[in-house]
Amino acid sequence: MNPPVEILPAASSAAGPFDLLMLALLLLSTLMAVALALMVIGFSIRFRAGSRAERPGPVRHRRAIEYAWTGIPLLLFCAIYAWAAYDYAQLFRPPAGAMPVFVVAKQWMWKLEHRNGRREIGELHVPLGQPVRLVMTSQDVIHSFFVPAFRLKQDVVPGRYTTLAFTATKLGRFHLFCAEYCGTEHSLMRGEIVVMRPAEFEQWLQQGADTPGIAARGFALYRRYGCSGCHEPGSSVHAPSLAHLVGRTVHLQDGRTLVADENYVRDSILLPRKDIVAGYGPDMPSFAGQISEEDLLAIIAYIREKPDER
Template identity: 65%
Template sequence: MNASFHFFPHSATTASGRYDALFIAQLIVLAAVALAVALLIVIFSIRYRAGSTADRSHAPTSARAVEIAWTVTPLVLFIGTFAWAAYDFTQLYRVPPDAMPVFVVAKQWMWKLEHANGKREIDELHVPVNRPVRIVMTSQDVIHSFYVPDFRIKQDVVPGRYTTIWFTATETGEFHLHCAEYCGTDHAAMGGRIVVMQPGDFAAWLASGNHQPGMAARGFELYRRYGCSGCHEAQSSVHAPDLHGLLGREVHLADGRSLIADEVYIRDSMLLPRKDVVAGYEPIMPSFAGQISEDDILAIIEYIRSTGGDHARASQ
């Protein structure tokens, strides 16, 4: 990045160009309407000022065509930009099935990131160019916000829930990562960088120095350590739902509702087991609130993902 002034930050993802175009279109529409109103105010203020020689003898009592044009034209323009923005917004939640998952836990005042193979980073994220990346985030303490100006992405990271965002970087390089939500004393220092690499270089980086088990393998160990396997496996004596292939599967609940199992549902099932009880099962599962960390929950979720599923995301 050079130090020269740019109206927009550098554009480095597939979506950033669309967002910039939308912003420019909205700016043009709003500026045109504001300029037209201001210009008419000035013209009428001068022409019909007190003491002017303007002819006021045949002032019109109605101007239906002007009224309709003034109402309909801005309405069409504003609805058009709204539809455009709504379409781009929906694309934020249409994650490509082949997106690479990255798991983020924010805390005062750092970003803890982990790849599916177990490699961890702090305040840095390495990703390959031209490949979709899906980021699953939660906070360990207060609200943070994952903001990368050059990617045009910003997503709040909230304690007690998971939020996601995805992007596809279009060029290699280093890009600034910020926390865009005031989160305490050292908020201004909570930053980092996104390093976009060629696919071959990224594969070599991902494989280097990784001496710990992948997230799914670690999740399986935690799945057994916390006793999940004692109830949720087919051979267990306890009548509990089967978790294999759960992510993306429709779940019917005891209160008549249905939902698609996602990361939030699995997390809530561990910490708030009576919130969404599966139909046909008794609410006997204990809560693990205060006993299990966010990192361990994410690892267990990744193990469950490895057993199959994610049907909903793949069909989008």
């Protein structure tokens, strides 16, 4: 007997909660629509022309009814908003051991790179049951990373990084689309997510490990562009330490504090005068136009894993 055909399978950890939320919204909307329709039909029949129904004058003060029709929908709206906000926030809170994948979108393809340096175009291989964290940017225009079976959609924007976390829960191949019109060949910007058993994924991943890992490539770029000449302990230039930078709280010259993430590191390289660290001068030169998006991601991967300074 052939297995049933799934039109849109729920293939990620996000799919179940979002499907449940959508079902709740559908049921609530249906309930309200049916209730209003029945009231319209009932009043139309009862107060039709020629009926003997009593028609007293309008009642101008029914505070309880006014509070009810205002308060109950408001409470329902707030409850649904909190529910949806919680589920949405989980997409950006990956577990500590989530597998990083770096994504660069361009007209009209998806370019992806794993931590060990294995690269893909138009396909993303991931292990079943293991959390994955995507760090995404665009090389040209706005794109949108859309996987219907995973119930995931995230804009990919030039000039900044967006992130997305998921855990695949079904084996197979699932469609990847660009859901933002991005030019003449937008409809051809398609791909696939390939979900594999963990052991098979590790074997597949190691087949492309002959190239240096992304962090190793980032270290080479870090030295090539002269970053080590200022940010290492023995340098003659007074510059902030980069050890354990990503995730660390940074105090800025103007009194603000922020938690360093990929966007902060990117801005520090391309727009160094935007957020100057407290106790340091605006001496960092801008590398805008000199470093490609893929090389920026490699440098950030190295800084994320940068060991303690001796």
